[in-house]
Amino acid sequence: xxxxxxxxxxxxxxxxxxxxxxxxxxxxxxxxxxxxxxxxxxxxxxxxxxxxxxxxxxxxxxxxxxxxxxxxxxxxxxxxxxxxxxxxxxxxxxxxxxxxxxxxxxxxxxxxxxxxxxxxxxxxxxxxxxxxxxxxxxxxxxxxxxxxxxxxxxxxxxxxxxxxxxxxxxxxxxxxxxxxxxxxxxxxxxxxxxxxxxxxxxxxxxxxxxxxxxxxxxxxxxx
Numbered sequence: 001x002x003x004x005x006x007x008x009x010x011x012x013x014x015x016x017x018x019x020x021x022x023x024x025x026x027x028x029x030x031x032x033x034x035x036x037x038x039x040x041x042x043x044x045x046x047x048x049x050x051x052x053x054x055x056x057x058x059x060x061x062x063x064x065x066x067x068x069x070x071x072x073x074x075x076x077x078x079x080x081x082x083x084x085x086x087x088x089x090x091x092x093x094x095x096x097x098x099x100x101x102x103x104x105x106x107x108x109x110x111x112x113x114x115x116x117x118x119x120x121x122x123x124x125x126x127x128x129x130x131x132x133x134x135x136x137x138x139x140x141x142x143x144x145x146x147x148x149x150x151x152x153x154x155x156x157x158x159x160x161x162x163x164x165x166x167x168x169x170x171x172x173x174x175x176x177x178x179x180x181x182x183x184x185x186x187x188x189x190x191x192x193x194x195x196x197x198x199x200x201x202x203x204x205x206x207x208x209x210x211x212x213x214x215x216x217x218x219x220x221x222x223x
Contacts, residue, residue, distance in 0.1 A: 002039055002104055002193040006032040006083070011106050014081040022079060029066070036063055036083045036104065039199060044087060046203035047100060051210050053217070057091030064093050081105060089217060096122060098182075098216035100206045102193075109193055111202060113209035114153070114183025115216055121223055127167060127177050129219045134173035140211045149208055150184040157181050182216060184209060 009032040013022070022029065040059040048054055064084035070076045086092075088099035096119060101112040118126060130137050141152060153176060160178040163169040167177050176182075186205065195201065 001196050001198045003032075003035050004194060006035045006104070007106050007190055007194075010081055010083070010104070013079060014106075017077040017079055017081065019078055033063065033066070033083070036085065040085045040087070040102075042199040043085065043100075043102070043202060046199050047087060047206055049203070050207045051213065053089045053214075054087055055089075055091065061092045062087055082108070096220055098213045098220070100209070100213065101183075102202065104193060106190060108187075109190055110185050110187045111205055112183055112185040113150075113206060113213050114181070115220075116181045116183055118182070118220075122220055123180065125219050125223055126182060126216065127164065130173050130176055131167045131171060134171050134176075137176060137215065138173055140215060143208075143211070146208055146211075149205060150186050152184070153179060154181065154183055154185060155179070184212065 005028075009025070009028045012025070012028075016022075016025075037059045040062045044054060044056055044059060044062075048056070062085055064080070064086065066080050066083070068075075068078060068080055070078065082103060082105035084093070084104070085102040086095070086099045087101075088095045088097040090097045090099075098113065098115045103110045103112065115122070115126075140146065155175075157180060159175075159180060163171070163174050163177045168174070171177060192198065192201070
């Protein structure tokens, strides 16, 4: 479970996002990060029960750094105001594989599964797989339980206005061919993460997304 103190730290960091405050409160950060690492380890155990492709990497490698890269951003705040857990076959946050993701941020928590910003070759291969056999992806997304819990692939990140050149514009999956990212997400309340059985409950939801995760990773592995 994610402790209330971890949420308190993130709330305070949002109000005091500068290096001096962070260094003064590093013990609180270390405690919060250790809590997230511990939760990530428990999630790995639960997810391996239905998807053993993850194995058991060091949970510390599955947590995104809290420091922001501000070099090319107008936002110069030095720290993220969230923790992110990415669990995938690669065993680290920066991986080419589809992942199970937990976003920890007061009032904005969510569970997600899929690939965000795939590399050009991976994006091309995913589109080709969808174009060649659209029914395979559609059958995953049309599963009643999948639709109930996660809805559809996300269309929030500026999909293309037209089907890319070379792909079937009349495909039953034409709207998916326009996507640049391939993931689903489910907002959850802070209390969901604070529940003593959070990892088991999250894994039960991630198990619903396993067919999508497996579908995307089979394509990635064939690159």
